[in-house]
Amino acid sequence: xxxxxxxxxxHKKLKEFDLDVDFELEKGCLGILGPxxxxxxxxxxxxxxxxxxxKGIISLDxxxxxxxxxSDNKVNMKPQKRNVGYLFQNYALFPxxxxxxxxxxxxxxxxDGTKVTEMIKRFHLEGLEKRYxxxxxxxxxxxxxxxxxxxYGPDVLLLDEPFSAMDAILKEQLRIELVNLLRxxxxxxxxxxxxxxxxxxxxxxxxxxxxxxxxxxGKTYDLFENPKKVKIAxxxxxKNISKIEIIDDYHLKALEWGIELEVAEKIxxxxxxxxxxAHDFSPAQNDDVNVFSAANSKKLEMxxxxxxxxxxxxxxxxxxxxxxxxxxxxxxxxxxxxNIILLED
Amino acid sequence: MVDWSxxxxxxxxASLSIFITFFVGLVVAWGLIKIKNxxxxxxxxxxxxxxxxxxxxxxxxxLLYIFGVRGxxxxxxxxxxxxxxxxxxPATVIAAVVMxxxxxxxxxxxxxxxVDSNLLDAGRTLGMSEWNIFWKILFANALPGIIxxxxxxxxxxxxxxxxxxxxxxxxxxxxxxxPMAVYSEVAAGNMGDAFNYVIFIVIxxxxxxxxxxxxxxxxxxQWR
Numbered sequence: 001x002x003x004x005x006x007x008x009x010x011h012k013k014l015k016e017f018d019l020d021v022d023f024e025l026e027k028g029c030l031g032i033l034g035p036x037x038x039x040x041x042x043x044x045x046x047x048x049x050x051x052x053x054x055k056g057i058i059s060l061d062x063x064x065x066x067x068x069x070x071s072d073n074k075v076n077m078k079p080q081k082r083n084v085g086y087l088f089q090n091y092a093l094f095p096x097x098x099x100x101x102x103x104x105x106x107x108x109x110x111x112d113g114t115k116v117t118e119m120i121k122r123f124h125l126e127g128l129e130k131r132y133x134x135x136x137x138x139x140x141x142x143x144x145x146x147x148x149x150x151x152y153g154p155d156v157l158l159l160d161e162p163f164s165a166m167d168a169i170l171k172e173q174l175r176i177e178l179v180n181l182l183r184x185x186x187x188x189x190x191x192x193x194x195x196x197x198x199x200x201x202x203x204x205x206x207x208x209x210x211x212x213x214x215x216x217x218g219k220t221y222d223l224f225e226n227p228k229k230v231k232i233a234x235x236x237x238x239k240n241i242s243k244i245e246i247i248d249d250y251h252l253k254a255l256e257w258g259i260e261l262e263v264a265e266k267i268x269x270x271x272x273x274x275x276x277x278a279h280d281f282s283p284a285q286n287d288d289v290n291v292f293s294a295a296n297s298k299k300l301e302m303x304x305x306x307x308x309x310x311x312x313x314x315x316x317x318x319x320x321x322x323x324x325x326x327x328x329x330x331x332x333x334x335x336x337x338x339n340i341i342l343l344e345d
Numbered sequence: 346m347v348d349w350s351x352x353x354x355x356x357x358x359a360s361l362s363i364f365i366t367f368f369v370g371l372v373v374a375w376g377l378i379k380i381k382n383x384x385x386x387x388x389x390x391x392x393x394x395x396x397x398x399x400x401x402x403x404x405x406x407x408l409l410y411i412f413g414v415r416g417x418x419x420x421x422x423x424x425x426x427x428x429x430x431x432x433x434x435p436a437t438v439i440a441a442v443v444m445x446x447x448x449x450x451x452x453x454x455x456x457x458x459x460v461d462s463n464l465l466d467a468g469r470t471l472g473m474s475e476w477n478i479f480w481k482i483l484f485a486n487a488l489p490g491i492i493x494x495x496x497x498x499x500x501x502x503x504x505x506x507x508x509x510x511x512x513x514x515x516x517x518x519x520x521x522x523x524p525m526a527v528y529s530e531v532a533a534g535n536m537g538d539a540f541n542y543v544i545f546i547v548i549x550x551x552x553x554x555x556x557x558x559x560x561x562x563x564x565x566x567q568w569r
Contacts, residue, residue: 050466079469092467096485105481106471152471 003063006156006188010046010056010069014039019053019212029182029189031203031220033196033235039212040192044158047190048086049079060188062155085154089161091145093133099144100129106152119147122184138170139177146181157182157189163198175201196237200224208232230273230343238275238341239315246271250337257312259292264337275341278307278317284334294333301325347541350518351526354437358522359503362441366498369442370449371491375479377450378457396508397447404443405511412439412512436513437520441502448501452494456487489561496557500550 009022019039023030032040045051047058049068058069067075068082093102103125104116120126123143133141142162149157162178163171179201182189191202199206199220206223208216208231216223216232227233233241242256249266253259254274261274284291296311306327308316320327373393380386396404412419412430422428430436460483468478484491506524513520515529523542530539 045466048466048470050469079466080472080474082470083472084470086467086470088463088467090461090463092461092463094464094467094482094486096482096488105468105473108472148471 003061004155004188005061006047006190007057007059007061008043008047010043010053010058012042012046012051012053012055014042014212017212019043021207021209021212021214022056023207023214023217025188025190025205027188028205029191029203031199031206032190032192032209033199033206034194034209035235036194038209040194040209041160043209044086044160044190044192047156048084048158049077049082050086052076060155083152083154084156084158085149085152087145087149087157087159087162089164091133091141093141093144093148095133098130098132099125099136102133102144103147103151106148115151119151123147123181139174142174142177143181146178150185155187157185157187159189159191159202161193162191163195164193178202196224196235208235227275227341228344230275230345233273233275233341233343237277239278239317240276241273241343242275243272244274257292257310257314259312261290261335261340262337263340263342265342267342270344271342272345273343275343276314276335276339277341278315279319280339281314281316281333281335283330284332286332288332288334290334290337291332292334294329294331297329299327299329301327347538348517348526351521351523351542352545354434354519354521355503355523358434358437358441359499362438362445362502363495363499365438365442366445366449366502367495370446370453370494370498371484374450374453374457375483377454393450394447396443401444401505401507402511405440405508408440408443408508408512412436431512432514432516432520434513434519437505437509437522440508440512441505444505444508445498445501449494449498452497453487453491456490456494457483459490460486489564492560493557496553500553503549504546 004026006025008024010019012019016037017039019042021039021043032043034040042051046053047068053069053071055071056069057067057071059065059067066077067073068077069075094105097105100116100120103119104111104113107115120129123146125140125143125147128136128140133144136144163174175198182202191198193199203220206216206218206220207214208223210231215229216227223232224236227236227238230241240257242254245253245255246267246269247253247260250264251260251262252267252274254261263274292312294310297316298309300307300309303322304320306318306320308318308329310316310333316333318327377386377389377393380389409431410416414420414423414429414431419430422430430439464482464486465478468482473481504524505522506528509520509522509525515521515525517529521529523546527539527542527546530536530542
């Protein structure tokens with residue numbers, strides 16, 4: 001397998017903020033995670049050539065470098081020439097064309113239809129060839145969109161919030177389908193999302209974007225285990241975050257919840273907050289480490305979880321069986337010092 | 346004995362003017378939605394829409410001013426081609442084009458704007474040429490709106506009276522279109538002859554609207 005390298009280093013002035021993004025991708029799928037309106041889609045559109053950055057370089061090396069965009073040398077390749085596949089949020093299937101016509105549209109005039117047949121088969125679309133996109137289910141539409149893109153044979157695949165406009169059940173299904181379908185693609189891909197589950201599922205590496213700036217970059221597992229910053233902790237789904245006062249090297253006071261806690265790692269002076277994931281509490285005796293009272297708690301029943309809001313403002317989630325409807329909130333709770341995440345602002 | 350010339354003149358005028366209006370309207374609508382500056386957009390839109398809100402005689406007044414023998418374009422034609430535009434058959438076409446243009450342009454523009462811009466970008470990332478993107482995606486998906494705009498414009502051109510009267514006059518056998526003929530016959534007290542022309546106009550207009558609805562509904566059913 002030849003080596004690949006996608007290099008992106010762009011700058012663009014936007015209304016609310018400036019977009020500054022740079023990254024390199026050698027293999028697999030890179031995730032760009034960030035709240036809506038942080039410049040994620042703009043980054044993707046710049047790579048595709050739909051939007052022009054003000055400054056910077058975008059290039060792809062596939063054993064020979066192709067420059068997509070280079071402001072210094074006035075290079076700006078048309079989207080038609082870049083050979084990237086873009087999966088739009090709403091799939092952007094052409095409503096006036098059948099499934100067959102949609103899949104074949106990227107192949108130009110001189111295709112004999114074998115590629116289309118192959119893709120239709122590969123994406124399990126047999127029997128739907130003559131249908132129009134509106135007559136398809138969400139899952140089928142996604143498969144047509146991917147078939148259309150992969151028939152075109154792109155070097156880079158760009159996925160723009162592929163599941164954001166769907167209901168929960170369809171979302172679960174399509175995620176599994178997309179993970180499987182992406183196995184047919186051995187190029188580079190970039191996924192943009194505001195959903196931590198999607199980022200976690202699809203991407204080995206992540207970039208976290210906020211107000212157009214990269215605030216973290218790294219392996220997905222590392223960023224979820226050790227988010228380091230308050231914003232990152234929030235984006236990776238940490239429910240409990242509090243400002244702190246340092247007591248000594250291993251002890252601190254969580255100001256939001258009014259409790260003192262022991263931590264496993266030495267607290268350096270730049271630590272301003274801590275985070276505790278909602279699943280990390282457990283019932284305790286009065287004399288354990290990091291014990292606090294669970295008085296005045298409110299519980300909310302979900303199908304497979306109890307969501308408990310403690311009197312001091314902490315969130316606790318406890319797994320449950322679907323048949324259980326009773327839950328006694330213990331008098332005291334504890335959190336393992338290892339599970340307290342130290343954060344900088 | 347019915348004088349058939351107004352029918353022939355009107356059909357000729359309406360056919361040629363819709364041909365011009367259709368393509369010019371499409372191109373102008375396409376050009377306008379590409380303009381990013383809002384002020385420019387509003388000013389241009391205002392100019393292109395004016396003929397539909399102004400009294401037809403006022404539009405005719407302006408046309409006469411431009412195409413009359415002393416007007417900038419009129420005098421040019423007189424000098425270089427020794428041809429008087431005003432009060433000739435081409436004048437009926439000019440009046441019909443100018444009066445029906447806003448309907449075509451606005452319908453086409455609305456139809457273009459309804460097309461999801463992601464579709465155009467998807468076409469680009471799939472390597473389609475801009476020409477193909479325009480015809481196969483933008484035009485094809487805007488087609489029901491464009492056709493109805495075209496047919497409304499055709500009907501408007503066929504029924505054009507005020508501006509035509511000002512620029513082309515009412516010369517029997519030359520510039521007397523159907524609406525002119527109806528007016529002339531009524532003015533002369535020949536209600537029976539006017540009635541024949543009226544029936545003809547009503548039938549043609551109804552057929553046009555029927556085709557418009559038929560095409561629009563069929564296309565939409567097919568995609569849904």
